[in-house]
Amino acid sequence: MHRNGEGTNRSLGISYRRDYEREALIVYEVLKVEFDVVFFVESSQPFDNLPPADAVIVVGGDGTVLRTLKKVQLPVIGVKAGRLGFFSSYHVNELEKLVLDLHAWRFKEDKRWLLKVEHDGLALYALNDAVLQKDVDQKIVDFHVRMQDGTFDYHADGLVISTPTGSSAYALALGGPIMLPNVEAFEITPMAPQFLATRSLVIPSSENVIVDASAPVNLVVDGDLIAKVSSISVSKSDRKIVLLRPIEYDFSSSIKEKIGYGRRVLNGY
Incomplete structure (x- = not known):
């Protein structure tokens, strides 16, 4: 270049x-x-x-x-x-x-990493998120999540597994936290969980997460419907993408402008 x-x-x-x-x-x-x-x-x-x-x-x-x-x-x-x-x-x-x-x-390189999503021998890559979601006419599904630090169970309409980049997308709309782009973690957010106390789980990017569903559900990767699956594994990929930003760009200004998060309500406040 x-x-x-x-x-x-x-x-x-x-x-x-x-x-x-x-x-x-x-x-x-x-x-x-x-x-x-x-x-x-x-x-x-x-x-x-x-x-x-x-x-x-x-x-x-x-x-x-x-x-x-x-x-x-x-x-x-x-x-x-x-x-x-x-x-x-x-x-x-x-x-x-x-x-x-x-x-x-005159640009700032904004590098983002991707999730590697695997099912049935197929590897897919997500910049934002991998979503497991039941059909509209399907009964609520049990999701069993396994990782190095133990297991978690969710009785919900679906799960969203998102990168820091994706934390301000679908996961945020479901009540998940916003993560800064350089955070080495990803999050699991349930969709319409039966137990109202169930909230997002933030886990280290070094984890390999395996999700098993009690019935086949839709796998959607970055908005693209992939297949019906009963099990997936998710881990941090070695792949990265580069967005070129103006030198003056910063993440906080971006989310203030786009969604109003962290913005001053009154001048001088």
Whole structure:
């Protein structure tokens, strides 16, 4: 990768969500004047045989960034065109700043690790979470969780096993804690547990967790329905992804802006 000097020879790819093709074309028209845009691809399409690039600009929301991160081994820069945009640090009306940052390669590397989710000999990788969830017409399920420090049982509609990255996603909506991205842990959060005292469990990232369900349930990895399963194992993966952020980015500002967490209510308070 080019890291120093003028960035006019820097090569970029663009990935976008179909609903935001108009915004993606705006980004393309701006960037092609200054840089070598080597591919322009809709995020749900195969990413086979793409030319090498220094980074991928992703136009859309968090789902678009997630899909792209699973398909490329390149740093990703999110340009928000969706709703929350936790993974996006620029907006389509901030392209002038993006161009300046690209020229100077003035970014902070935000590295995130993934979960490895295994079932029936198949390995999958989750940046946000792995969800075990019963069908709507299915009876409540017993989940037996095994790990080095013992066992836990949940009588619930499902379980969400999330990374620190995913702690501000589905797990948060279920009442789980927010973990900072550099925390070496993941969490298990039950969905609609029978016992109201049941809360999220935060466990070390060194653990290998095995979950057995009393009946087949849906396995959903980062929002994608994978299969019906009765057992999975979950551990920290060696895989990491890199999001390129503006130098001024910090996680606390992001969650204040996106969900209002930790934000001052009154000036001077």
